[in-house]
Amino acid sequence: MLADKRAGTGERLLGVDRLVVDYPGKGSRAKPFRALTDIDVTIDTGETLGLVGESGSGKTTLGRAILGLTRITGGTIRFDGVDITRADRRTRRALSRDLQVVFQDPYTSLNPSMTIGDILSEPLTVQGQEKAAARSRVREVLDQVGLPQDAINRLPREFSGGQRQRVAIARALAVRPKLIVCDEPVSALDLSTQAKVLDLLLEIRRETGVAYLFISHDLDVVRHISHRVAVMRAGTIVEQGLAATVTGSPSHPYTRRLLLASPVADPDRQRERRAHRRRLIDEQNTESAAVQAH
Numbered sequence: 001m002l003a004d005k006r007a008g009t010g011e012r013l014l015g016v017d018r019l020v021v022d023y024p025g026k027g028s029r030a031k032p033f034r035a036l037t038d039i040d041v042t043i044d045t046g047e048t049l050g051l052v053g054e055s056g057s058g059k060t061t062l063g064r065a066i067l068g069l070t071r072i073t074g075g076t077i078r079f080d081g082v083d084i085t086r087a088d089r090r091t092r093r094a095l096s097r098d099l100q101v102v103f104q105d106p107y108t109s110l111n112p113s114m115t116i117g118d119i120l121s122e123p124l125t126v127q128g129q130e131k132a133a134a135r136s137r138v139r140e141v142l143d144q145v146g147l148p149q150d151a152i153n154r155l156p157r158e159f160s161g162g163q164r165q166r167v168a169i170a171r172a173l174a175v176r177p178k179l180i181v182c183d184e185p186v187s188a189l190d191l192s193t194q195a196k197v198l199d200l201l202l203e204i205r206r207e208t209g210v211a212y213l214f215i216s217h218d219l220d221v222v223r224h225i226s227h228r229v230a231v232m233r234a235g236t237i238v239e240q241g242l243a244a245t246v247t248g249s250p251s252h253p254y255t256r257r258l259l260l261a262s263p264v265a266d267p268d269r270q271r272e273r274r275a276h277r278r279r280l281i282d283e284q285n286t287e288s289a290a291v292q293a294h
């Protein structure tokens with residue numbers, strides 16, 4: 001488990017300021033739907049910000065806005081000292097050296113007809129690297145994510161879900177990015193594979209100093225990897241702070257509900273959770289007794 005402190009150098013890598021995203025409504029007269037309202041988040045070099053919230057709260061929309069995949073209605077996004085809110089395609093291509101993504105589903109995020117070698121060398125050749133240099137970098141990242149060298153000539157279907165997610169992580173790592181947006185990277189995996197992939201992400205962060213925006217609906221997963229946590233609900237951030245504080249003594253009732261809803265494998269955490277649930281029930285009983293006595 002992580003120490004309760006911020007990581008990195010304290011240098012600001014990402015700054016999202018009063019971000020608003022509207023999706024067009026369906027039909028010509030329909031009102032647009034506001035998916036994000038005045039979102040403020042920051043990530044420092046080497047830091048992990050966990051983003052939690054239930055389905056539909058806007059986590060993916062925020063990740064996609066940062067990656068330039070969703071149209072922004074208002075506010076600004078700065079990355080590494082540059083305003084990238086409305087970056088053009090050329091700037092985005094250059095940015096992809098520093099800003100990468102790992103999606104949730106390792107089954108659909110990898111091109112099934114490409115070999116692992118081609119999947120991993122593509123981002124490097126797009127950045128203008130020579131084929132030979134790209135191949136040697138591919139060998140390095142395969143090692144880094146714990147996959148065998150002979151994976152180079154194999155296809156994604158020959159690998160398990162956890163191994164495919166290692167390929168997706170290797171693809172993101174290949175260009176040595178400063179920030180990786182991890183959008184539910186372990187949700188499609190079983191519990192023991194989840195733990196292994198989370199450990200891999202932690203090890204990579206230690207080795208490379210990369211920062212993560214780690215998106216998950218599961219507060220327990222997020223607390224394992226994050227220095228700070230932001231909690232989203234209906235397109236807004238209801239609470240953010242140090243991971244141990246937000247997950248240990250949440251101040252917002254919504255965060256408390258999320259905490260109780262998240263599945264845990266760790267018996268200590270299960271005991272802790274049962275005690276917490278009992279405390280909540282006791283509080284509620286005391287409140288209703290007080291109301292009845294009034």
Ligand SMILES: Nc1ncnc2c1ncn2[C@@H]1O[C@H](COP(=O)(O)OP(=O)(O)OP(=O)(O)O)[C@@H](O)[C@H]1O
Nearest residue numbers: 023033035053054055056057058059060061062217
């Ligand atoms: N392309 C779109 N057009 C219209 N509405 C959208 C679009 N994409 C997302 N939404 C809506 O925006 C809101 C936020 O969606 P988003 O996918 O960002 O949430 P999320 O927290 O990532 O949810 P999940 O965990 O289910 O992926 C939801 O109400 C969703 O229905």
